[in-house]
Amino acid sequence: MKDPIGGTSRVGSKGRNLEDLRRQNLSTVLSLVHANRSMTRADLTHATGLNRSTVATIVTELESLDLVTVSQPVDTKRVGRPSTVIGPSPRHIAVAVHPDKDAIAIGVVAMGGRVLREFRFDVEHAPSAVHTVNTLHALVRGLELSDGGTVLGIGIGVPGLVGARDGVVRVAPHLDWRDEPLVDMVASATGLPTWAANDATCAVVAEGQFGQGVDEENVVYLNGGAGGIGGGVIVGGQLLSGENGYSGELGHMLVNSDGGLCHCGAIGCLETEVNRDDLLGVVGLGDAEANLLEQRLRDAYGTDQDVTELVDRQLTYLGVAMRNIVNIFNPGVIVLGGFLGALRNATDARLQDDVERSALAGPASEVRIVSSTLEDNVLIGAGELVFRTILRDPTSASTGIMPGAERVAAG
Amino acid sequence: MKDPIGGTSRVGSKGRNLEDLRRQNLSTVLSLVHANRSMTRADLTHATGLNRSTVATIVTELESLDLVTVSQPVDTKRVGRPSTVIGPSPRHIAVAVHPDKDAIAIGVVAMGGRVLREFRFDVEHAPSAVHTVNTLHALVRGLELSDGGTVLGIGIGVPGLVGARDGVVRVAPHLDWRDEPLVDMVASATGLPTWAANDATCAVVAEGQFGQGVDEENVVYLNGGAGGIGGGVIVGGQLLSGENGYSGELGHMLVNSDGGLCHCGAIGCLETEVNRDDLLGVVGLGDAEANLLEQRLRDAYGTDQDVTELVDRQLTYLGVAMRNIVNIFNPGVIVLGGFLGALRNATDARLQDDVERSALAGPASEVRIVSSTLEDNVLIGAGELVFRTILRDPTSASTGIMPGAERVAAG
DNA sequence: CGATTTTGTTGTAATTCCAGTCTAAATCGC
DNA sequence: GCGATTTAGACTGGAATTACAACAAAATCG
Numbered sequence: 102m103k104d105p106i107g108g109t110s111r112v113g114s115k116g117r118n119l120e121d122l123r124r125q126n127l128s129t130v131l132s133l134v135h136a137n138r139s140m141t142r143a144d145l146t147h148a149t150g151l152n153r154s155t156v157a158t159i160v161t162e163l164e165s166l167d168l169v170t171v172s173q174p175v176d177t178k179r180v181g182r183p184s185t186v187i188g189p190s191p192r193h194i195a196v197a198v199h200p201d202k203d204a205i206a207i208g209v210v211a212m213g214g215r216v217l218r219e220f221r222f223d224v225e226h227a228p229s230a231v232h233t234v235n236t237l238h239a240l241v242r243g244l245e246l247s248d249g250g251t252v253l254g255i256g257i258g259v260p261g262l263v264g265a266r267d268g269v270v271r272v273a274p275h276l277d278w279r280d281e282p283l284v285d286m287v288a289s290a291t292g293l294p295t296w297a298a299n300d301a302t303c304a305v306v307a308e309g310q311f312g313q314g315v316d317e318e319n320v321v322y323l324n325g326g327a328g329g330i331g332g333g334v335i336v337g338g339q340l341l342s343g344e345n346g347y348s349g350e351l352g353h354m355l356v357n358s359d360g361g362l363c364h365c366g367a368i369g370c371l372e373t374e375v376n377r378d379d380l381l382g383v384v385g386l387g388d389a390e391a392n393l394l395e396q397r398l399r400d401a402y403g404t405d406q407d408v409t410e411l412v413d414r415q416l417t418y419l420g421v422a423m424r425n426i427v428n429i430f431n432p433g434v435i436v437l438g439g440f441l442g443a444l445r446n447a448t449d450a451r452l453q454d455d456v457e458r459s460a461l462a463g464p465a466s467e468v469r470i471v472s473s474t475l476e477d478n479v480l481i482g483a484g485e486l487v488f489r490t491i492l493r494d495p496t497s498a499s500t501g502i503m504p505g506a507e508r509v510a511a512g
Numbered sequence: 513m514k515d516p517i518g519g520t521s522r523v524g525s526k527g528r529n530l531e532d533l534r535r536q537n538l539s540t541v542l543s544l545v546h547a548n549r550s551m552t553r554a555d556l557t558h559a560t561g562l563n564r565s566t567v568a569t570i571v572t573e574l575e576s577l578d579l580v581t582v583s584q585p586v587d588t589k590r591v592g593r594p595s596t597v598i599g600p601s602p603r604h605i606a607v608a609v610h611p612d613k614d615a616i617a618i619g620v621v622a623m624g625g626r627v628l629r630e631f632r633f634d635v636e637h638a639p640s641a642v643h644t645v646n647t648l649h650a651l652v653r654g655l656e657l658s659d660g661g662t663v664l665g666i667g668i669g670v671p672g673l674v675g676a677r678d679g680v681v682r683v684a685p686h687l688d689w690r691d692e693p694l695v696d697m698v699a700s701a702t703g704l705p706t707w708a709a710n711d712a713t714c715a716v717v718a719e720g721q722f723g724q725g726v727d728e729e730n731v732v733y734l735n736g737g738a739g740g741i742g743g744g745v746i747v748g749g750q751l752l753s754g755e756n757g758y759s760g761e762l763g764h765m766l767v768n769s770d771g772g773l774c775h776c777g778a779i780g781c782l783e784t785e786v787n788r789d790d791l792l793g794v795v796g797l798g799d800a801e802a803n804l805l806e807q808r809l810r811d812a813y814g815t816d817q818d819v820t821e822l823v824d825r826q827l828t829y830l831g832v833a834m835r836n837i838v839n840i841f842n843p844g845v846i847v848l849g850g851f852l853g854a855l856r857n858a859t860d861a862r863l864q865d866d867v868e869r870s871a872l873a874g875p876a877s878e879v880r881i882v883s884s885t886l887e888d889n890v891l892i893g894a895g896e897l898v899f900r901t902i903l904r905d906p907t908s909a910s911t912g913i914m915p916g917a918e919r920v921a922a923g
Numbered sequence: 924c925g926a927t928t929t930t931g932t933t934g935t936a937a938t939t940c941c942a943g944t945c946t947a948a949a950t951c952g953c
Numbered sequence: 954g955c956g957a958t959t960t961a962g963a964c965t966g967g968a969a970t971t972a973c974a975a976c977a978a979a980a981t982c983g
Contacts, residue, residue, distance in 0.1 A: 115540070116537050116562035117537055117540075129527050129528075149526055262872065319754055319755050319759075336754070337750055337752070337753065339747075339748055341747055341748070343747070344875070344878060345874065347874040347875040348730075348841050350840065350872055356769075366869075429759060429761065429840065461673065461683075461764060463673040463683065463756065464755070467756065
């Protein structure tokens with residue numbers, strides 16, 4: 102738009118009308134029910150600050166949209182009339198997918214972050230995009246036959262760079278994917294609206310909503326997987342996605358100028374210096390026994406010299422990354438997943454001490470460093486990608502699903 | 513709050529009422545006028561998507577709050593009735609302060625990001641907090657006598673870590689400040705509401721609003737100053753402030769494992785490896801001649817061996833930092849200020865090439881690397897800290913200023 | 924100089940949230 | 954066991970905000 106007076110004017114945020122107001126309140130209430138899994142209507146009144154009668158009409162509308170269930174009050178042993186219980190409806194579900202090096206995981210996720218069913222399809226070699234799509238497609242067809250609810254859409258967590266706007270997987274090194282138009286492929290095959298994002302990004306969304314990041318505004322998630330280290334960040338309660346959804350690649354931060362060559366082409370990246378295979382090797386575990394890593398490390402650390410040296414070296418470099426993260430983001434909590442969580446747990450407070458000593462005193466003083474305890478955080482987060490639309494605008498649920506009409510990607 | 517059914521419930525975002533709706537629309541309109549410096553009422557109608565009559569009532573209310581001025585239409589040579597021009601009122605002003613190693617800069621800033629007057633008080637040694645407060649206090653008393661408008665408050669950009677909640681300067685190394693309750697000091701002395709933040713944070717706010725970051729959602733600002741390197745980040749259109757306002761300390765990122773010891777205690781920080789004094793020294797300039805640096809570097813780079821070596825080394829390390837930044841934030845633009853801007857300009861596209869080669873292909877492909885051209889970006893940004901309150905809630909202007917009543921800090 | 928285009932102004936309608944009143948359903952205290 | 958107290962749901966009327974439509978005003982166009 103041209104401004105005849107002051108040059109080019111900027112199109113700012115839009116104005117709001119009464120419809121937006123109602124939409125926002127519907128969204129607030131539904132999001133609360135989603136986040137808390139279950140609340141009484143009185144709780145909602147207090148949490149929102151809205152009038153009782155307003156909450157009543159909003160809940161009624163959400164109920165008529167089949168988004169919440171209203172059930173009888175439960176025995177609270179408190180004075181006064183008991184309040185009706187509002188829960189997320191199990192009718193609207195999302196299908197979450199996590200293709201990885203060794204398996205394709207697919208989950209059926211309901212609102213409230215509940216994984217209703219989970220499937221794991223092991224693969225010998227990293228699955229291709231087509232393989233992933235076919236597996237998913239087959240499962241979705243089966244689900245539709247068995248009924249059980251409305252599939253709102255499909256959310257995919259990919260170990261690689263995913264374009265936020267186009268849903269194209271720019272590169273997924275450990276799957277050997279390049280420029281795969283994943284969202285379009287899935288949407289065409291299944292006819293369902295589809296979203297995709299980096300898997301660690303999905304994980305941090307789940308951690309922020311249901312895991313270690315609950316009640317936190319600033320959360321950094323670092324995942325140590327088979328292939329490498331991924332990152333996801335929430336700042337000010339909002340997901341950090343960047344210009345194209347590529348942000349949060351914390352695994353490719355310099356931690357050692359004299360380090361090895363990373364597959365990304367750079368030297369001394371975090372994921373080159375800190376990796377799972379070396380740890381598994383030194384304690385004599387195979388790829389499939391990664392779940393035993395924490396115990397083995399705890400047993401050998403401090404007694405076995407090879408293990409101690411390796412762990413110390415990796416902790417040092419992990420500490421450098423975390424120092425940077427603390428200085429850059431000033432987060433309230435850093436959540437470690439995968440083998441990074443094992444590394445932390447096996448060495449007690451060492452990482453925390455490290456960071457408090459090396460980072461700037463201000464941001465270092467209040468950061469909590471914890472390990473993830475939320476199972477399936479990638480699947481839950483991928484489900485959140487799907488639910489996000491309906492949480493933002495609950496009235497969109499009424500429009501029904503137009504197969505293939507919507508193909509969206511999210512970072 | 514306890515949830516009798518599902519454990520502890522979370523207090524989510526509040527519900528909205530009609531008052532909030534109106535507040536939000538007032539805010540939207542005022543923010544547009546502020547950002548564009550001047551718009552017609554018809555422009556506002558298009559930009560907001562609101563009805564003409566609604567915009568009319570909103571503008572009338574803003575005018576009665578003395579926040580905007582309504583003036584006669586100007587000759588646009590376009591068909592149709594010309595629209596009235598709405599501009600930010602010059603009556604509400606902010607006093608912006610930037611204490612630094614060599615001087616205390618103070619500006620009188622009006623809405624629309626206009627620096628009405630600017631003062632510079634040179635100092636021999638880094639000024640103390642008390643010195644800064646006294647200088648500011650004296651100037652504010654003078655301003656009040658000369659009238660000219662309502663001083664909404666005071667915004668301070670500090671080269672150091674500033675607590676977002678308490679307004680305490682945790683540490684400002686180059687000023688030799690530690691745990692100075694700056695906001696409280698200034699608020700008590702002047703009786704005016706006061707905000708403080710890191711100076712690079714102020715700068716990125718200004719760049720995002722009026723400088724190189726206009727129309728960008730993801731902006732990283734890196735400033736090379738006399739003391740060191742500061743950073744500020746905008747993600748998704750929002751200022752990155754972190755848990756306590758300490759975020760954005762990009763100067764303390766590891767760029768060289770074999771580097772020097774930084775005053776922060778760590779090894780090989782960006783601000784240790786890339787610094788102004790070395791550059792000034794190699795081209796034979798004094799501290800006060802920093803403004804000549806760019807030309808000198810351009811002349812000597814590629815011809816003088818010492819200069820070329822030093823510049824190449826600093827570019828390499830700056831490139832490492834920018835690689836990290838690109839991988840972490842996936843920004844649309846990186847703005848370089850101070851001597852970093854000079855370094856970039858003197859070496860043409862080298863930095864851009866460097867980053868495109870070393871960062872991940874996805875985020876690297878679309879980032880612009882530019883130098884700041886906005887004079888006084890710290891002062892303008894410090895002013896924004898003050899205006900932010902009134903931009904968010906224009907009705908708060910009517911309450912008038914209660915001396916000493918409000919003491920707030922912003923990250 | 925009238926036709927066209929665009930914008931300001933005004934009164935009405937629709938929608939939303941709130942406040943107050945009455946009713947329902949639990950616990951508390953005797 | 955039963956009334957008092959407490960808390961929440963249901964309902965109705967009122968205030969505020971935006972949208973809409975019709976008309977007036979002020980420019981350009983032909």
